[in-house]
Amino acid sequence: MSRFTKELRVIPKAAWIVAWVAYLCTAVPLFFFVAPTDPEMGKLPLWAQALLIYGFLLLLVAWVALVGYIYGDAKRRQMRYVLWTLLSIFIPNAIGMILYFILRDPLPKPCPGCGHLEKARFPFCPHCGTLLQPTCPKCDKPVEPAWANCAYCGQQLPEPAPRATQNPSVAM
């Protein structure tokens, strides 16, 4: 399964239903009742009217699907999914969506101790206390395994990774 197909599954079914219902409820009345009476659109041939209305309103489907994706994605990333869904709906021109994709958190990782999904930036599992990533022995802030010195306090880090050496299976 490709990444794209996997990500499509993040969109809740309800969002797809809303998207297609909104599409049909807008496109059909526009095509049958509004377009023939409109002075500008009425001049166009029937196929052009159909193409314009049904094609143009596919943007609506894409927009609702994207809102649904943001809802599902923010939920699985343990972010404030209601807030982000509302922002993506109410900030026009998809600016809320752009903000979401810039500011979203990384995907949570499973804790090797208890299996709970935890935020990637957490150094310890809040459920069982397992060390999720190495921390600086001086300031206790999370450090990258490749670092030789702590980026926050400058402390020289032991090799191969601080604390992780105590329980290697946990550091995985």
Next chain:
Amino acid sequence: MSEHDKIRELLALAAADALTGGEEKQVAKHLRSCIACSNELEAWRPIASELRRLPTPQPSSWLVQATLARAEAKLTEQAEQDWNRRVMIFVLSFAWLLTIASWPAFHFVSGRFGSWLGPQFSHTWISFAAFTALGWLAGGVAAVMLAIRQRGERRLA
């Protein structure tokens, strides 16, 4: 750097059989005409064979596991970054498409219902510009607020 110097640098690797096909041919060709390099290669050969006999230190299973896990994490991170880049391109294109497409929609709606709202609404392009400016302003305000909030959260972490 002369051809001779270049080949001299490859001699140790040649003794260890660590040259590529092209390099091997290049060295063999040079050795046919250079006695000094041939002698140097002969001097390297016993060293290389002795080195081969030395026991190869085996990394601990934990180190292998840790390295594999780190490599896997790095690959996952890179794949995530590539995916995020593609998503950003899509969302930005979508945002532009939506902005451009909202103009005919705005024109259509204001043409039909604008007269109900008042004569000033007939200036469709002004309303559209105001709508777009409001959108960007709202986005800017939201971006600043969220950035401040995120900075606060990071400081607490």
